[in-house]
Amino acid sequence: MTALANVLIALVVVALVVSRQLKARRLDTERRFWLLPVILAAVALRDPTLIDHAHRTTAVVLLGGSLVTTVAMGCVWGWTVRLWRDEAGALWSRGTRATLFAWLGVIAVRIGWYGAGAALHVHQSSDALLLSLAGLLLVRGLVVNWRAQNVERPHTLAA
Template identity: 35%
Template sequence: MDSLQIAVFSLVVLALVVYRQMRTRPAAGRGLLVFGLILTGAGVYGGGLLEESPSVLGVAVIAVEAVMAVAFGALRAWTVRVWREADGVAWARGTAWTLAAWAVSFAARLALFAAGGALGLTYRPAAALVFAGLTVAAQAVLVARRGRMLGEAVPAWVPASQPAGRDR
């Protein structure tokens, strides 16, 4: 794929992911995790992630992109509403804060892209797919984890340092 096709594909994917996150869905679903991993794999497989002779700066920018992707995924996971119904199923739905976090994530990615260009790095279209995949996968893992945590029972034992009958 050329750069324009990857850019259009990335925007379409982003729109679909955001749309899906704003709808009520099972919190433990693996769909977004699998999708994120596929996007990451497509970006890595697409090549061009690193220049032919990568510079320290180029590798550093990719590392910063990866850390940013996971951090923004964690931030968005924190903004998603997660609850458990009476039947025991955990559900998740994005909030207005989730949309705001997506906007900040997108702006930060563009800023990093611009900074890389200003430093003389060439644009790597595959990096957009890797960033999208990592951020979606991180968010999916953390939302699913929050959903699972809702179902954890309170321990039946009371620690020795806490007298029986007190709130745990």
């Protein structure tokens, strides 16, 4: 895919995910939260220029560092989501103000990695953005689903 297409895909996914996260939504832990990250990763890994062959070691370190920090940010993001059960026992989630700041942090980190690559004259494929987004969404989903297992049902008073 072209760089513009990858950036547009990433922007659409981010806009969709952020808008959904900031609204209270019923959480379905049986949902295939991993499907979108797998698709994004598959698209990204098809790119033969994901690693700059002229600067292979530096490119691998940059991509690896980017993925590690993005995955860490996915953990942070997963912990910023508020989880609760309603009276019927249904599980709900909603992003908080911290969720929005986590997203801003992810964007800042991503820009920082691109800046480091540019300073080192390493070509960075736009597919690295899709791969990072895949890792971010996957880890966030894992954290939220793990946390959801520990959300207690509301206590009801015996009649």
